[in-house]
Amino acid sequence: EPEVTQTPSHQVTQMGQEVILRCVPISNHLYFYWYRQILGQKVEFLVSFYNNEISEKSEIFDDQFSVERPDGSNFTLKIRSTKLEDSAMYFCASTGGQGFYGYTFGSGTRLTVV
């Protein structure tokens, strides 16, 4: 079964450093997403991406965050200057379309900011 692949599975970074989380969505999917889960809390929507632009973003997704689909296969989330409170599990997801299309989550990247 097709999977959404996220790398790395765990990343440790120093506060103030830039970090890039990588995702390879399912190849024929068109819509891409990032979600965040702070330890012990619920999964929260960050951003959706379609047709090479952001279609929706939450209040969490401030100027420190950016997304990109640099080469037609990867989908990246960049945090420009990490803060301690950015420590969380980050999930990438993709879907083929609106409505009742299958929506697949990756296995997540656990980001620890020290």
Added chain:
Amino acid sequence: AQKVTQAQTEISVVEKEDVTLDCVYETRDTTYYLFWYKQPPSGELVFLIRRNSFDEQNEISGRYSWNFQKSTSSFNFTITASQVVDSAVYFCALRNTGNQFYFGTGTSLTVIP
């Protein structure tokens, strides 16, 4: 606005007991989709079930069953004859036609041998 409430923060049961995880949702959309995900300690989200708002039939899959009632905006999940491997955090989620997921706060289930 969309909202998912899982009032049970933590549940402990003894192995082989049945357990029901509650989920109540709010939405003004007439078309929406409801989901349950399992999150084991390793952290990934394991898809369990998807239901659309027009299909209120209850579903059974092995030891798992789901009860969807639009009248009470609930989508409850029952595990029959629980096993230690069922220990995890379970999330209920709602997805609207805009494709965004709204997750509940999760229920942490511990099955005691």
